[in-house]
Amino acid sequence: MKIGWNLKTGLNRQLSAWKNWDDPSKGDLTWGVVLGTTPELVMWKGTTEYYRSGPWNGERFSGKTTSLFQLEFVSTNDELFYTYNLNKDSSLITRVVLNESAYSRQRYNWIPENQTWRLYSSVPRDYCDNYNLCGAYGNCLVNESPPCECLTGFKPKLSRQWEALDWTEGCIQSEEWKCREKNRDGFQRFSGLKMPDTTKSWASGNLTLDDCRVKCWQNCSCAAYANLDIRGEGSGCQIWFGDLMDLRVASVPGQDLYVRMHTSSTGSSNKTNSSEESSKRGQRKKLVVAIPVSFLLVLMIVLTFIYLYWRKRKLREKIENISQERGDEARENKFELPFFEFDTIVRATNNFSSDKRLGQGGFGPVYMGTLIDGKEVAVKRLGHMSGQGVREFKNEVILCAKLQHRNLVKVLGCCIQGEERILIYEYMPNKSLDSFLFDSSQREILDWPRRFNIIFGIARGLLYLHQDSRLRIIHRDLKTSNILLDNELNPKISDFGIARMFAENQIEANTKMIAGTYGYMAPEYAIDGRFSIKSDIFSFGIILLEVVSGRKNTGVFYPNQGFNLLGHAWRLWKEGTPMKLVDACLGDAFTVSEVLRCIHIGLLCVQLHPEDRPNMSSVILMLNSENNTLPQPKEPGFLIERMSINEAGKTSSDENKINSSTNEITDTLLEAR
Known part of the structure; x- marks a missing residue:
């Protein structure tokens, strides 16, 4: 049997549980291969990730135990799948089922002597197999009590929650490393770990481990690296960006993970001292x-x-x-925003009460508050543990004081007292666009006229940032969760924490610290750190396609061409059936020419090369006019590719096919666990 994808037909072979042993209708539990830089086996409860096998490392999935079976992972131009064959006893009869009541994938072997099925193995195997139990940089040790501990060089993000056995917030660095600063950051080797979640990773089969280290060290967003293939002395390179998720001590040793941290924690710098020194x-x-x-x-x-x-x-x-x-006067002159007393904010939010909490921003929680005059506001409180937050806070204060537009969230003031850094915004009762767009109970409220108005409002706000304001602003983190909706569902762009100002004649800039949200980043920004107004245009194109389809760009997989919303839209466009992209909940209540034009504009905005993308004045002109003949879009950028698998450890002269297999034999797993 095969678990995986037929890439030509789009067929996804996966297991789905029955609702119960007597009801064969589809239950909540599914199990299959997730496509990405390195494929993994994943089990879901509904849409929530429940268990992850770890990435394929040339011999096995990194979090999987040895077995009586020969495991095999195959990647060709036509198929990408996982399978197994019997190793030892060709007469053995075995079957795999998903058990909805136990929420597990179970393997049973037939015992001829007893004429019964005996449970051989089950995943999740133990408490540590639950997805991301210990949070970011938290390591799960199944034989310890409590099971979660921070990696060496890290500490609990929220000590009180950690002591109360709530590990969801995970860990942070004990001492912040300084990107690429001499003798300040290095790498600590951790052995025998299940490799982290590969959602935010990159891989290449052509680099050595030393090349991998250099590439990771040169990219300020790189958190860790490892060999892609562990066979022999190891080969290939995989690097992770952002927080490392879903770590545990693996039941099968053999793979090393190199985690970035301050040299005081690693005990070594990037340069190894020679015997001569x-x-x-x-x-x-x-x-x-x-x-x-x-x-x-x-x-x-x-x-x-x-x-x-x-x-x-x-x-x-x-x-x-x-x-x-002279601080108060100096701050007033610098920030050009009203200052609020901290006591006023405490009263307005009922001492930052949990029932006033609206959500979690990039650098801290957001609360609803009511001022003395009865005015409702949103209060963004910078988290004390956010190392970069002070810089982003000041950046947002200065920018928001100078930016005023109907499609930008208005900042009413700020508060600075001791370690407290607080921004006060106008209150948006309808929260963010994603809370409507991706919620099955709310999405129907967004009929097509409202969706088109939201698209047009975001475009007007971006035009102001890029061209019409006193400053030229590159937002750098444009996404549906940063588009807030007022009482009438009008869009307002928010969160300017990582925005950058450009000189009037400046075209683009480079950064060593890549910040933003994967799935919305332009390829030249995510890979090379180059950003410009065209990188914001790319993000706008993703949002436009999400608004039309009602589906996320990432986290949902589509057959053929990229396996994300962007690749799905491009495939439909090439096949001449772009209207299949439209959100089904809209029915027929939309103007076909208007929707088709939006899809066309979205694909123009996400083209691979920045120079091919239109600017915002052209986008608004195209949205306004039904008579303009639009140019044909070229292939989009940042499609999810299979190159990392096809490059990793080729064992055949056939350039289009790889068969990576291993014989894993043990006699110790014959009893149920």
Whole structure:
């Protein structure tokens, strides 16, 4: 049998559970292969990820135990699937089922002597197999109590919750590393781990492990790296971006993960000290002992340096005290926003009560508040544990003070007191666009006229940012959750924490620290760190296609051409059936020419090369006019490819096919667990 995809027909072979042993209608539990940079076996409860096998490493899925079976993973131009054959006893009869009542994938073997089926194995196997039990950078050890601990060099993000056995918030770095700064960040090797969730990863079969380390170190968003294929001495490269999710001690050792952290935690820097350098240090020590005069000279220099440093520090403290006395006035002049007292915010939010909480932003929670005059506001409180948050907070304050437009969320003021950093926004009662668009109970409220109005409003807001405001602003994190809706469902762009200002004649810029949301990032930004107004255009194109279809770009897989919404839309366009993309809940209540034009514009916005994408003034012109002949779109960028699998560890002269298999034999798993 095969579990996986027929890439030519789009057939997805997966298992679905019965509702119960007597009712064969489809239950909530499904099990199949997820396509991405490195495929994995995943089990879902409904739409929630429940269990993950870990990525294929050339021998097995990294979180899977050994068995009586020969496991095989096959990737060709036509198919991508996982299968198994008997290793030891060709007469053995075995079957695999999904058990809805036990929420597990179970394997049974037939026992001829007893004429019964005996349970051989089951996943999830134990508590640690539950998806992401210990949160980001949390490692699950099934034989420990409690089972969750932070990786070496990390600490609980919220200590009280962690002590109360709530590990959902995970861990953060004990000491923040500085990207690419000499002798500040390095890598710690962890052995025998199940590899992290590969949703935010990149892979290549052509790089060595040393090349992989260099590539990861040069990308400030890279959190870890490992070999793609562990056979022999290992080959290929896989790197992870963002937080490392769903870690546990694997039941089968053999794969190392190299996690980025500050050198004080790794005990080493990026450069390994050579024996020659060690010898030189030894010689210097001997020299100090042998020549007391030199030692005294060095001591005098050090004492002089300490004295000068002390004088400089005292002077700086004096200047800071003077500046602090004038702080309120200086902040008012700099930020150009009204300042609120912290006590006022505490009263407005009932001391940041949980029942006032609206959601979680990129750098902290957002609360609903009511001011003394009865005005409702949204209060964004910067999280104390957010290392980069202060910079983003100041960035957002300065930008929002200068930006005023009907399709941008209005910032009413801010609060700075001690470690507290707070922004006060106008309150949006309908929350964000994604809460309507991807909710089966809410999406029908968004009929086509409302959806078109939302598309047009977002376009007007972007035009203002890119062209009509006093500053040229690149948002860099445009997505449906950052589009808020007012009482009349009019869209307002929010969250300018990572936005960047451009000079009037500036076209693009580069960054070492890539920030944003995967699935909305333009390829040139996600891969090379290059951003411009055209990277915002790409994000707008993704949002436009999501609004038309009512489906997310990522997290849902489609047959053929990319296996995400973007690839699905491109395939329908090439086949001449783009109207199949339209959200089914709209029925026939829409203008065909208007919807078709929106799909056309969306595909123009997501073209691979930035120079091919239109600017926002052209987009608005195309949205306004039904008579314009639009150019034909070229192939989109950032489709999910299978190149990492096809490049990894080729074992055949056939360039289009790889058969990676291993014989895993043990006699210790014959009893049910």
